[in-house]
Amino acid sequence: MKILLANPNATEAITEGCGVLARKAASPGTEVIAWTNREGPPVVDSFYADYAAGRALSRSLARWAPPPDAVVLAGFGNYGTAAVKEVMDVPVLNLAEAALAFAIPFCHRFAVLTTSPRMIPYTQDLIALLGLAGRCSGVRAVSLPPLDSTDPSPAAAEAEVLAAVEHLVAESAADLVILGGSRLSPYAARIGDRAPVPIVEPVACAVHMAEAAVRLGLRQSKLCKFAPPPGMRDPWA
Amino acid sequence: MKILLANPNATEAITEGCGVLARKAASPGTEVIAWTNREGPPVVDSFYADYAAGRALSRSLARWAPPPDAVVLAGFGNYGTAAVKEVMDVPVLNLAEAALAFAIPFCHRFAVLTTSPRMIPYTQDLIALLGLAGRCSGVRAVSLPPLDSTDPSPAAAEAEVLAAVEHLVAESAADLVILGGSRLSPYAARIGDRAPVPIVEPVACAVHMAEAAVRLGLRQSKLCKFAPPPGMRDPWA
Amino acid sequence: MKILLANPNATEAITEGCGVLARKAASPGTEVIAWTNREGPPVVDSFYADYAAGRALSRSLARWAPPPDAVVLAGFGNYGTAAVKEVMDVPVLNLAEAALAFAIPFCHRFAVLTTSPRMIPYTQDLIALLGLAGRCSGVRAVSLPPLDSTDPSPAAAEAEVLAAVEHLVAESAADLVILGGSRLSPYAARIGDRAPVPIVEPVACAVHMAEAAVRLGLRQSKLCKFAPPPGMRDPWA
Amino acid sequence: MKILLANPNATEAITEGCGVLARKAASPGTEVIAWTNREGPPVVDSFYADYAAGRALSRSLARWAPPPDAVVLAGFGNYGTAAVKEVMDVPVLNLAEAALAFAIPFCHRFAVLTTSPRMIPYTQDLIALLGLAGRCSGVRAVSLPPLDSTDPSPAAAEAEVLAAVEHLVAESAADLVILGGSRLSPYAARIGDRAPVPIVEPVACAVHMAEAAVRLGLRQSKLCKFAPPPGMRDPWA
Amino acid sequence: MKILLANPNATEAITEGCGVLARKAASPGTEVIAWTNREGPPVVDSFYADYAAGRALSRSLARWAPPPDAVVLAGFGNYGTAAVKEVMDVPVLNLAEAALAFAIPFCHRFAVLTTSPRMIPYTQDLIALLGLAGRCSGVRAVSLPPLDSTDPSPAAAEAEVLAAVEHLVAESAADLVILGGSRLSPYAARIGDRAPVPIVEPVACAVHMAEAAVRLGLRQSKLCKFAPPPGMRDPWA
C-alpha cells in the first residue's frame, strides 16, 4: 500500500520529520511517500498561508499520477482539505481529523496545543467545522524555537511543551491533549511518559487511519460535497 | 470613499453584474472599483475553486496600492476571506457576512438559495462558521442557465428562482430568503415584489456595510486572528 | 430620509446624548428625530423596566403618524423590539441587533460591556435570542456615575470603562468589544484609540443600518412573526 | 396556602377556565385566587400583546398585598415573567416553565401545540430561552373557535386538537405533547385517553409545582437576575 | 398514594437518610416506601458502579408487585433510569430530573455540587443527556467524610459544603446550586440559610414531582423509548 504523506508547507525539514514519524507508524507492507508542497508557504501560520498552501496542494495533488492508495495531509489545519478530497478518488485525511478520531473514544474532553497565539482562533474554527467543539475544553499556544534553529527540539522547548500540556489540563480540565501542529509532533515521544494525560500525536494517527481506510474500502463520499469539481479540467486549473 | 469590489472569480460578466448592483447601492460620494480576480477560477463552484480563488485573491489584494477605503468580496462564500482580512488594513467584508447582518434583525429564520446542490454543504459550513446556524432554516439549490447563455436571466430562470424561494419558505418555514451567489443577485429586483418574504440581495448589503464601516472607523480586529500574517513578505508570497 | 431615534427610557439626557451620536453618524440627507419614551422608566435596568419601556414604546410607536422611514430603538436590550416590529411597517432595529451585525464580520469573538451586574444575565439572554451566543466570549459590567452627576463622563469613569474593556479582552479572549448600553456610547470615542481591540458604538451602527435598510427596501418580514398584531385596533391597545 | 393564579390577559372566561383546572389540581389546603389582568389585552396573540400583558401584570403584582404564597402566571408565554419574578418575593412560575419541567423526565422529545401560526416563532423563542430547544421536536398551531363562540370546546374543535396532536407525533417524532396555551388546556381531559402520547396540561402542572416550591422553601434566586428592580419605587412605576 | 423511594445503592444508611427527607416532603396521604438496592454497589461512584446499580435496580423493580403509584430513584445519576422507566407502568423520576425541573424556573444558571472529582464528568454527561447543559454553569466536587464515619455530617463537612457552594457561585456565576448526591442532601437544611443562592435538595423535589405526576395522571411516554422491553420475559431477565 502506498500512502502519500503530503506536507502542506514548503519546508523539507518538516516533511522529513513527519516522514520519520509516519514510517515508524506504518505497517510492514506500507510505503510512505513523503512529499513537500514546494509551491506552498514555509509554514501554515495564518489564513493567508492556509490558502497559499491549499491552492498549491490541491492543484498538485489533482495531477498526481498514478494515484496512491491514500493521502495523509500532514498539517494540523484546513489548508484546502475539502478541495483535495474533491480532486482525489482515494481516501484523504488531515492530521486534525485523524487526531480527533482517536481522541474521542479515549477522553472526556480533549484540548489542543498549537504553535502560536494567532493559531488559537484558527484551530477553534477547525474543530467547530468538524462538529466537535462540544468535546474540546481548550486550545493553547506554546512557543517553539525558530525553524532554522540548529537544535530542532532542545530540552528547553521540551520542557515548555510539557508545561503547556500541564497548564491545559489544569485550566481546562482536559483529560487528553492533542499536539496540534506537525512541528509539535516530535515532542510527543519525548513528553508522553511524563504528561498527566494521554498525548495524541497526529501523524501516526493519520497513517493508521489511512491504512485502515484503504483496507476498509472507505473514502470520502463522492455523492455531493466531495464530488469532483465541475471545472477541474478547465484551463484555470 | 473608494470601495474595492473584488469578484473572487475570473468571470468579467459577473464582475460587471455586481458592479451595476454595487454602484446602484453606493452613496453619491462613493467610488466603486470593480475588479476581477483574473487568476481565479471562472466560478467558485467547489472547494477546489474556493482555494484557487482565495489564493489568487489574497495575493493580489495584499499587493494592492494605494489601499482602497474598504473591500467588498463579491462572492457568497469563503474563498479566503480571513486571509484577505489579514493582509488588508481596511475593513473587508464578504457577501455572506453582509447578507446575514441584514437578515438577522428582519426575520425569525432565514434560508439561503444557492446555485448548485454541491454548494449546499459548502454554504452550511459557511453559515456554521459565522456562528449563525441556529437562525438558518434551510439551504436549497436552483439551476441557473449556463454563464455563456445569451440571455443571462431569462423569464424561465426568473420563474425558477421565484419557485425555489417559495419552496424554501414552505418547506423550512423561513420568513426571509437570501440569494446566496453573485449570479443570483440580479434576480432580486425581478422577483422581490412577488416573493412571499423579504429577499436579501447581498451585493447591495455589502456596499452599505462597507460604507458604514468606513464612516464608523471599524475594521477587522488586528489583535490576533486577523493580524498581518508573519510570513507575508517572504518570497513564497 | 427620516429616522426615528426612539429612546426606550424616559431620560431626556440620554435621548440627547444618543441624538448627538446619531446625527454625527447620519448621511447628509438624513433627518434624525430623537424621541423620548416619556411614559417609560428612567432607565432600563431590570426586566420590570424592560416591560414598562416596551409597553409604552410599542403603544406610542403604533400610533406614530406620519410614519418615519425607519426606526432605531436606542437601547441595548429587548424592551419590546418584536412588538415594535409588528406595529410598524418600516424597518425597525435595536442597538443590539445593529452592534452585533457589525461585530460579526470584524472579530473572532466579541464581548459586551454592560452597565450593572444584573444586566449581565439580561444581556446573555438577549444575545442567545439573536442566535449569536456562540460568538460571544463574555459579558461584564462597569459602574457608571449616577445619571444626575454633573459631569456625565468624567475622566475616572472613562478610565474605568477602558479598564473594563481590557479586562474583557484578557479574561475572555475577545478581540472586539461592544459598548452595550446607551449610557456607555459616549465613551466609545474617548477610549477607542487606547483600547486594544475595536470598540463598537451601537448608536452609530444602528443609524447606518437603518439608512441602508431604507435604501435596500428591506424591513422585518411581515409573513408571520412580525405581522401586525391581530388585536391592535382593540380598545385595550 | 394561597396561590395567586394570574391570567395575563383580560378575558374573564379564560381566568375562569384556568381557575377550574387549577382548583381541581390543588391540594385540599390550597386556596386558588384566580385573578384577571384587566389592564392587559384580551388575549396574548402577538409580541405587542405580550408587552401589554406583561407591563400591566408586573405593575399590578408589584403592588399586591398581602403577598400570596406563590404565583402561577396562567399563560403559555413570556409576558414579563422575569419582571414578575423581580418584583415578587414569593415563587413565581409560568405555564411553560411548569409544563416543560414535567415533560423533561417523561419523554424523549416533546412537541408543543399552540393557538395560531404566528405563535410558533413566539413559542420557539420561549423554549430556546428556557434552554430546552434541544428536547423540542416541533411546534404546530391549531385553530380554535373564537373566544365568544357559544360553545367553547365543541366536538369539532376537540377533533381538530386531537388531529393536530397526532400530526405533531407523526411529523416530528415527539413522544409527548404539551398544550401550549390556556385556551387549549380544557381539551387535555377530553383528548387524553385517545392521544397516542401523554398530553401535558400546563395549568395543573403549575399548581403542583407552585405548591411544591412553597413546601420546599424555593423561589427564584434573588442574587442577581431576579433581584428587586432598582427603580421599582420610582414614580414611573 | 404509595411512592417507592428506591435507593440505587446498597447502603441502608443512605436509604434511611433519604427516607427521612422524603417523608418530611410528602403530603399527608402519601406513604413513602424506602427500599435499598441490596444487590447494588455500596455507593454509585463510578460508571462501573452505575451499571451494577442500574442492573440490579431495574431487575428488582421489574418484578415489584403490587406496583406503587410512583417511583423515585434516590440517586443523583443515571444508573439505569431509562431501564426502570421501560419496566414500570407508573411514573419514574430520578433525583437529577426532579432537581433540574425545580432549578430551571428559579435561576439564570444553576451549578451542581457532587461528591468526588470523578463524578464531575459523570454529572456533565447526565446534564447534557437531559438537554440542559446550556443552563448549567459548572459542576464541582466536595469531599465528604467516609460513609462509616461516626458523625455523618459534622460541622467541618458542613463548612466545606458551604464553602464549595460559595466557590461555585463565585467562579461560575451560578445563581442556584443543586446538591447532586444523596449523601449531600442532608446538608441542604443546614446550609440553606447561609448560602448566597437557593439550594436545591433533590429528594424532596422528587417526592413532590412524583406526587404531582400521580395526581396529573402523567408518566413516561410508552410510545417508543420507554415502551416495555421486548425481551423482558426472557430467561435472562
Place this chain on the structure above:
Amino acid sequence: MKILLANPNATEAITEGCGVLARKAASPGTEVIAWTNREGPPVVDSFYADYAAGRALSRSLARWAPPPDAVVLAGFGNYGTAAVKEVMDVPVLNLAEAALAFAIPFCHRFAVLTTSPRMIPYTQDLIALLGLAGRCSGVRAVSLPPLDSTDPSPAAAEAEVLAAVEHLVAESAADLVILGGSRLSPYAARIGDRAPVPIVEPVACAVHMAEAAVRLGLRQSKLCKFAPPPGMRDPWA
C-alpha cells in the same frame, strides 16, 4: 497482538458473525478472541437490556486475565462502555465510537441505520453523548428477520436494508450511512456496491482502530473519568 472482541449480548451467532468480520479486518499478526457475554441479554434492544448487558460485561471484563492488548465491544450502543474503560488498563472501543471516527472525515453528514424504532432514541442519545449530534442528519430503523431465522440475511432483508439506506440519504441528505448494529454488519459487504453513499461497517472499523491504538500506545485517559472505580475490589463487585 490480542484483541478481545466482546459481544455484549449472549447470542453466540452474533459473536460468530462479528468474529468473521473482525478476523477479516485484522492484520496478520492480530489474534481476535471472540467472546460472548453469556450472562447478558440475547440482544440489546432496550435500555433494560443495555444495563443487563453492561453489568455482566463490565464485571466479566474486570476479571479478565491475562489482559488482552485491546478490547472491542461489539455492539452499536452504550451498554457500560465507560464502565469497561474504567476497569481495563488497555484501550477499549465500542462500535459506535469506531464507526463515527471513520465517518467524520469522509462525509458532510452521516446517518445511522438501526434495528428497531425504539432504538432510534437510544441511538440519538448515544450520538449526542459522543458530542457528534451536529454531524448526524438522521437515524432510521429497518426490520430484520428474527435471530433464529434459518437464513440470517436473505435477499429480502438485503433489499430492505438497501432501501432503508436509500431512504436515509433521500430524506436526511446524509452522504454516508453507518450500519448501527452488529446484526446489520453482515449486510455491508452485500449492499456496499449498490448503495449511493459509503457504507460504514463498524466491526471492521473497530478492529482497525484497536490495532492502531495499541501501536500508538493510546488508551482511555486514566486521569479522572475512566480511572479505576474506587470500590472495584469490594464484595459487591
